[in-house]
Amino acid sequence: MSKQILVIGAGRSSSALIDYLLKNAAAEEWFITVGDVSKQTVLAKTRQHPLSKAIAFNVDNAQQRESEIAKADMVVSLLPASMHYNVAKDCVHLKKHMATASYVSKEIGGLDAAARKSGLVLLNECGLDPGLDHMSAMKIIDHIKETGGTLTSFKSYCGGLVAPESNDNPWGYKFSWNPRNVVLAGQGTAQYVEDSKYKYIPYNRLFLQTDTIEIKGYGTFEGYANRDSLLYRTPYGLENIATLFRGTLRMKGYCRAWNAFVALGLTDDTYTISHSDNLTYCELIEAYLPKGKQPTKQKFAAFLQENVDSEVMQKLEWLGIFTDKQITLNNATPAQLLQQLLEEKWKLNTHDKDLVVMQHIFEFNDSKDQPKRIIADLVVKGEDQVNTAMAKTVGLPLAIAVKLILKNKLNTRGVIIPTLKELYEPILEELKSFQVVFNETLTDNS
Amino acid sequence: MSKQILVIGAGRSSSALIDYLLKNAAAEEWFITVGDVSKQTVLAKTRQHPLSKAIAFNVDNAQQRESEIAKADMVVSLLPASMHYNVAKDCVHLKKHMATASYVSKEIGGLDAAARKSGLVLLNECGLDPGLDHMSAMKIIDHIKETGGTLTSFKSYCGGLVAPESNDNPWGYKFSWNPRNVVLAGQGTAQYVEDSKYKYIPYNRLFLQTDTIEIKGYGTFEGYANRDSLLYRTPYGLENIATLFRGTLRMKGYCRAWNAFVALGLTDDTYTISHSDNLTYCELIEAYLPKGKQPTKQKFAAFLQENVDSEVMQKLEWLGIFTDKQITLNNATPAQLLQQLLEEKWKLNTHDKDLVVMQHIFEFNDSKDQPKRIIADLVVKGEDQVNTAMAKTVGLPLAIAVKLILKNKLNTRGVIIPTLKELYEPILEELKSFQVVFNETLTDNS
Numbered sequence: 001m002s003k004q005i006l007v008i009g010a011g012r013s014s015s016a017l018i019d020y021l022l023k024n025a026a027a028e029e030w031f032i033t034v035g036d037v038s039k040q041t042v043l044a045k046t047r048q049h050p051l052s053k054a055i056a057f058n059v060d061n062a063q064q065r066e067s068e069i070a071k072a073d074m075v076v077s078l079l080p081a082s083m084h085y086n087v088a089k090d091c092v093h094l095k096k097h098m099a100t101a102s103y104v105s106k107e108i109g110g111l112d113a114a115a116r117k118s119g120l121v122l123l124n125e126c127g128l129d130p131g132l133d134h135m136s137a138m139k140i141i142d143h144i145k146e147t148g149g150t151l152t153s154f155k156s157y158c159g160g161l162v163a164p165e166s167n168d169n170p171w172g173y174k175f176s177w178n179p180r181n182v183v184l185a186g187q188g189t190a191q192y193v194e195d196s197k198y199k200y201i202p203y204n205r206l207f208l209q210t211d212t213i214e215i216k217g218y219g220t221f222e223g224y225a226n227r228d229s230l231l232y233r234t235p236y237g238l239e240n241i242a243t244l245f246r247g248t249l250r251m252k253g254y255c256r257a258w259n260a261f262v263a264l265g266l267t268d269d270t271y272t273i274s275h276s277d278n279l280t281y282c283e284l285i286e287a288y289l290p291k292g293k294q295p296t297k298q299k300f301a302a303f304l305q306e307n308v309d310s311e312v313m314q315k316l317e318w319l320g321i322f323t324d325k326q327i328t329l330n331n332a333t334p335a336q337l338l339q340q341l342l343e344e345k346w347k348l349n350t351h352d353k354d355l356v357v358m359q360h361i362f363e364f365n366d367s368k369d370q371p372k373r374i375i376a377d378l379v380v381k382g383e384d385q386v387n388t389a390m391a392k393t394v395g396l397p398l399a400i401a402v403k404l405i406l407k408n409k410l411n412t413r414g415v416i417i418p419t420l421k422e423l424y425e426p427i428l429e430e431l432k433s434f435q436v437v438f439n440e441t442l443t444d445n446s
Numbered sequence: 447m448s449k450q451i452l453v454i455g456a457g458r459s460s461s462a463l464i465d466y467l468l469k470n471a472a473a474e475e476w477f478i479t480v481g482d483v484s485k486q487t488v489l490a491k492t493r494q495h496p497l498s499k500a501i502a503f504n505v506d507n508a509q510q511r512e513s514e515i516a517k518a519d520m521v522v523s524l525l526p527a528s529m530h531y532n533v534a535k536d537c538v539h540l541k542k543h544m545a546t547a548s549y550v551s552k553e554i555g556g557l558d559a560a561a562r563k564s565g566l567v568l569l570n571e572c573g574l575d576p577g578l579d580h581m582s583a584m585k586i587i588d589h590i591k592e593t594g595g596t597l598t599s600f601k602s603y604c605g606g607l608v609a610p611e612s613n614d615n616p617w618g619y620k621f622s623w624n625p626r627n628v629v630l631a632g633q634g635t636a637q638y639v640e641d642s643k644y645k646y647i648p649y650n651r652l653f654l655q656t657d658t659i660e661i662k663g664y665g666t667f668e669g670y671a672n673r674d675s676l677l678y679r680t681p682y683g684l685e686n687i688a689t690l691f692r693g694t695l696r697m698k699g700y701c702r703a704w705n706a707f708v709a710l711g712l713t714d715d716t717y718t719i720s721h722s723d724n725l726t727y728c729e730l731i732e733a734y735l736p737k738g739k740q741p742t743k744q745k746f747a748a749f750l751q752e753n754v755d756s757e758v759m760q761k762l763e764w765l766g767i768f769t770d771k772q773i774t775l776n777n778a779t780p781a782q783l784l785q786q787l788l789e790e791k792w793k794l795n796t797h798d799k800d801l802v803v804m805q806h807i808f809e810f811n812d813s814k815d816q817p818k819r820i821i822a823d824l825v826v827k828g829e830d831q832v833n834t835a836m837a838k839t840v841g842l843p844l845a846i847a848v849k850l851i852l853k854n855k856l857n858t859r860g861v862i863i864p865t866l867k868e869l870y871e872p873i874l875e876e877l878k879s880f881q882v883v884f885n886e887t888l889t890d891n892s
Contacts, residue, residue, distance in 0.1 A: 189714055198719065200734050200780075202711030204650040209736055230720075265648030268635055273644065274676075288646050290655055334646075 002029040003406050006068055008057060008087060009078030010036035010045050012177060013101070013127070015386055017076065017395030018045045024403065025051035035068060059083050070094050074406055076398065077102075080178075084108060088122060095120060097405050101127025101394050109415055116414040125417040126401045127394035128356060129158040132378070132431075133246075134235070134417055135397065135424035136438050137360055140374055141236060142421060148367030152242050155361045157213050157223045159249025160390050163353035163381050164218070170315045172251025174346045176354035176382070176390040183267055183339045185248065190225035192245040193233075201225050207259035211247060213359055215377055216439075221357065222255045223247030235419050249357055257315040260304055261338060264288045269335035276337060277330040281321045284337060297322040319345050354382040356389040358438075363445050373445035376438045396434055400427045448475040449852050452514055454503060454533060455524030456482035456491050458623060459547070459573070461832055463522070463841030464491045470849065471497035481514060505529050516540050520852055522844065523548075526624075530554060534568060541566060543851050547573025547840050555861055562860040571863040572847050573840035574802060575604040578824070578877075579692075580681075580863055581843065581870035582884050583806055586820055587682060588867060594813030598688050601807045603659050603669045605695025606836050609799035609827050610664070616761045618697025620792045622800035622828070622836040629713055629785045631694065636671035638691040639679075647671050653705035657693060659805055661823055662885075667803065668701045669693030681865050695803055703761040706750055707784060710734045715781035722783060723776040727767045730783060743768040765791050800828040802835040804884075809891050819891035822884045842880055846873045 005021060007014070014034075021032045032049075034042045035057025042054035059065055059079060069075055069090045074097045077087050081102035088107075091098040092114045104124045115122045125131055133156055144151055162174040175182065190201040201209055211223040229246040233239050250258075261267050265288050276284070286296050289303055297317065301308045316322075319341060329340055348354060358378040366372050382389035401423060404410050410422055418424050431437070451467060453460070460480075467478045478495070480488045481503025488500035505511055505525060515521055515536045520543045523533050527548035534553075537544040538560050550570045561568045571577055579602055590597055608620040621628065636647040647655050657669040675692040679685050696704075707713050711734050722730070732742050735749055743763065747754045762768075765787060775786055794800060804824040812818050828834035847869060850856050856868055864870050877883070 189711055189717060191717070194737065197729075198733050200711055200719075202709075202714060202734075204709060204711070263650060265635055265646055265650070268648060271635060271637070271674075273646075283643075287644050288648075291640065 002031050002051075003073045004071055005030055005032050005074050005076065005402065005406075006072035007032060007034045007076045007078065008036075008059060010034055010038075010042045011078060013388075013391045013394040014078050015045055015388075015395065016392040017078070017399045020396060020399035021402070022046065022049045022052060025049070028403065028406070030406070033068065033072070059087065062086070066090055066094070069096055072096055074099070074402060076100070076402060081105065091122070092118065092120060097121045097123075099123040099126060099398055099402055099405065101125070101131055101398050103130055104415060104417060112415040119413055121405050121410060121413055122415045123401055123405070123418070123423075124415065126398045126423075128160075128390065128397070129358070131397050131418060132393055132436075133158055133358060133360075134419050135428055136358070136376060136378065137236065138419045138421070138424055139428060140360065140362055140376060140440070141238070144362065144364050144366075144374075145237075149364045149372070151238060151362060151364045152371075153244075153361070153363035154236070154238060154241060155211075155243070155245040155247070156359070157211075157221070157247040157249045158358040159221065159223075159356075161221075161249065161251060161355045161357060162348070163355040166349075166352040166354075167251070169346070170311075170318050171254055171257065171346065173254055174348045174352060174354065175343065176348060176356075176388050179339050179343050179346075180335075183335050183342065184269055186224065186226075187267070187269075188227070190227060190229075192225060192229035192243075193241070194243050194245065196242045198230075203262065205259075207255040207262060210255050212252075213247075213249060215357055215359060215379060218355075218357065218379060220252055221249045222252055223249050224255055235417065243363075249359075253311055253315070257312045260300070260312060260316055263304065264300075266334045266338050269333045272331045272333050273337070274331060276327050276332050279327050280324045281327060281337075281341060282323060282325075284327060284334070285321055288334075295322075348385045348388070350385050352382075352385055354388045354390055356380040356382075356393045371445040372442060374440055374442050376440045378436070378438045380436055392434065393436060396431060396436065397427050400430050448477050448497075449519045450517055451476055451478050451520050451522065451848065451852075452518035453478060453480045453522045453524065454482075454505060456480055456484075456488045457524060459834075459837045459840040460524050461491055461834075461841065462838040463524070463845045466842060466845035467848070468492065468495045468498060471495070474849065474852070476852070479514065479518070505533065508532070512536055512540070515542055518542055520545070520848060522546070522848060527551065537568070538564065538566060543567045543569075545569040545572060545844055545848055545851065547571065547577055547844050549576055550861060550863060558861040565859055567851050567856060567859060568861045569847055569851070569864070569869075570861065572844045572869075574606075574836065574843070575804070577843050577864060578839055578882075579604055579804060579806075580865050581874055582804070582822055582824065583682065584865045584867070584870055585874060586806065586808055586822060586886070587684070590808065590810050590812075590820075591683075595810045595818070597684060597808060597810045598817075599690075599807070599809035600682075600684060600687060601657075601689070601691040601693070602805070603657075603667070603693040603695050604804045605667065605802070607667075607695065607697060607801045607803060608794070609801040612795075612798040612800075613697070615791070616757075616764050617700055617703065617792065619700055620794045620798060620800065621789065622794060622802075622834050625785050625789050625792075626781075629781050629788065630715055632670065632672075633713070633715075634673070636673060636675075638671060638675035638689075639687070640689050640691065642688045644676075649708065651705075653701040653708060656701050658698075659693075659695060661803055661805060661825060664801075664803065664825060666698055667695045668698055669695050670701055681863065689809075695805075699757055699761070703758045706746070706758060706762060709750065710746075712780045712784050715779045718777045718779050719783070720777060722773050722778050725773050726770045727773060727783075727787060728769060728771075730773060730780070731767050734780075741768075794831045794834070796831050798828075798831055800834045800836055802826040802828075802839045817891040818888060820886055820888050822886045824882070824884045826882055838880065839882060842877060842882065843873050846876050 032052045035055045039056040046052040077100045085107045160176045186206045213221045226246045226248045360376040362374040380389040478498045481501045485502040492498040523546045531553045606622045632652045659667045672692045672694045806822040808820040826835040
């Protein structure tokens with residue numbers, strides 16, 4: 001009898017996953033049900049494939065959720081992370097495997113014992129970042145350890161960007177994933193460890209304290225610190241490593257310009273602006289600037305200590321924030337108003353190609369105590385607005401993991417992430433056939 | 447039969463309130479029960495006064511709370527604001543009046559209908575700020591309106607500081623109230639309205655964007671924007687005023703130096719530092735600074751774009767943060783570590799006098815449409831570490847309000863604040879006999 005796979009969510013990063021499942025459905029004897037609030041959105045992805053069914057699906061409808069999960073052998077949730085928990089509880093209750101590309105939440109983590117007891121896999125963090133970052137890092141970390149080496153430093157950077165040939169705006173950025181996450185990125189204090197000392201970077205200067213990263217053939221990028229790197233010590237088995245840093249990549253010049261919005265206060269999502277639809281974007285900017293008689297653009301430049309025609313000011317001006325452009329969202333937070341503007345300006349156009357870039361830098365002493373360095377790069381280019389590098393690098397690892405689980409190739413049970421060799425080895429191997437390949441370079445480090 | 451008053455909490459700002467109640471107890475036929483987690487703390491304040499009783503009181507003990515409230519005619523809560531709600535619920539249930547000096551929370555606000563129905567007063571915001579600010583402002587606002595004037599601008603500043611003769615540290619600051627509130631002050635985004643336009647100042651530059659305020663005989667002070675000034679439009683009846691701003695006062699030079707901690711990230715209370723008791727204060731500072739070979743002090747100065755011997759750096763150095771001073775709190779937030787240091791350095795000594803300063807600036811057109819300005823100043827000096835200006839200006843308004851309520855001089859019922867004339871008139875009048883007097887000056891404003 002064929003295996004039933006239920007995919008919940010057919011948004012931005014679902015295309016490659018759904019394609020993979022459909023292409024393998026006949027050979028693997030799968031039947032794929034895809035549910036989304038919009039059945040039309042599903043049909044655009046499943047295209048009436050005979051081994052697929054599109055359904056309108058409301059994850060908050062407990063009855064529908066349970067009845068669909070009951071029919072499945074395996075559930076893949078591509079919903080926003082906060083919506084996974086009800087699905088996961090049902091999966092445990094109804095004894096179904098589940099896979100997501102999201103971070104393990106505390107609630108999901110709490111299902112570990114129950115999942116193990118029922119012989120279930122609740123796989124998380126199996127997309128790009130988190131996902132491919134774990135797999136590619138663990139492959140090298142395990143190799144270094146197995147060959148008698150000792151890691152001293154691990155830095156890892158990842159970014160979802162736009163390909164050079166589609167880069168036609170001064171920010172070098174277009175949205176290939178959730179715009180809200182981009183606007184709110186970095187709030188809180190970033191934490192990492194450097195030379196065995198804890199280091200902290202608060203949000204107010206996160207985008208000013210960047211590293212420069214070079215990717216062969218693609219030039220230099222900026223990396224800013226990504227949340228709490230210390231969380232990775234235990235899952236990566238690097239409890240005593242002297243330096244551990246994770247960063248997010250942007251094109252050169254992006255961070256300093258983005259910091260203008262942070263400094264102004266426009267990325268705040270904690271309060272709403274009354275009657276915001278009475279304002280123009282220029283008036284919105286003005287509301288955050290000190291009093292003064294200069295025009296808004298000149299005042300903003302003075303506030304930022306920039307020349308009015310500096311690169312930062314050119315980026316800001318290109319967004320149209322110094323014009324009479326009317327705001328249309330009412331009673332919205334500043335972050336929502338900024339997001340609405342950026343979604344229009346940083347839209348990935350029909351034929352635009354996005355770019356996923358990842359780089360790991362490992363420093364270690366080999367078995368002869370010689371200092372060495374491995375740099376592992378990944379660059380994946382999208383095909384167009386729908387078949388993005390982002391959808392490919394999020395969806396394919398997850399889809400391949402689904403195949404491994406349904407073919408019983410995975411022995412571990414419970415709440416897991418793909419730091420396990422039995423997951424990362426076959427997934428990284430199969431990804432090569434999709435041109436998702438890490439380029440690894442070993443050099444002396446003296 | 448005598449009236450029973452239950453006072454809950456005998457901390458920092460209770461001395462003047464307890465003194466007032468005891469002094470008036472015989473004449474007013476009151477009996478005062480004061481409860482605190484520490485009975486000793488109570489006894490130090492009630493000093494075995496024959497019309498008083500000291501009890502050890504645990505507000506989380508529902509049985510004790512109910513039985514003590516049941517015996518009272520009126521309850522005064524000086525607990526931290528978050529602890530008022532259980533007391534307030536019991537008061538409504540047991541039909542007792544209640545008074546606090548804290549902001550009306552949503553929960554307390556929700557008791558309004560029930561309190562009215564039972565003919566009860568739940569008075570809040572009847573201390574200094576909130577409290578005296580409401581009363582003194584409303585007195586002038588009502589007067590301007592009653593004489594046919596139209597308010598165009600209202601700015602109000604308040605600070606709990608240290609008296610010039612006790613000011614022996616470069617910050618010009620010592621703690622006369624809750625240190626935690628001082629360390630966390632201003633987090634979020636300040637909001638106000640200026641020339642009929644909304645204005646916003648995020649935390650990252652709140653302490654750099656200050657006003658200068660002059661108080662006759664006391665020189666100039668700095669004022670930084672205090673939370674959401676817009677919240678005061680409705681209670682003050684100033685819905686259409688063009689300019690409304692509330693600020694907090696500090697001695698000159700304080701704000702720029704305090705901003706060093708904000709910029710560094712040391713006022714963050716959202717995460718803990720593992721093994722913080724392994725660090726010295728110098729190592730803590732270092733953990734927030736970019737990598738580099740300079741000594742911490744020089745690096746911090748460079749980070750702040752200050753000369754190493756600037757006023758800001760002198761203030762920082764005076765705190766001892768560049769020394770090997772060991773941190774003793776473990777797994778604490780950066781804000782907690784900063785607070786512990788400051789509590790030691792900014793301690794009000796036995797004979798130190800604190801200083802409460804308030805200034806309102808009203809601009810209005812009078813009945814003949816002539817532009818006028820009223821400036822109202824209040825300066826109150828404390829006597830010593832216990833009998834502080836803070837305790838006096840928080841406790842006396844509250845104590846006088848208690849008297850008015852028990853003497854049935856107040857007609858309004860429900861959840862109220864002292865913007866009502868029947869409260870502010872007698873309270874401000876009686877405060878004069880305690881030398882708590884606003885100095886008002888009317889001038890042309892052209």
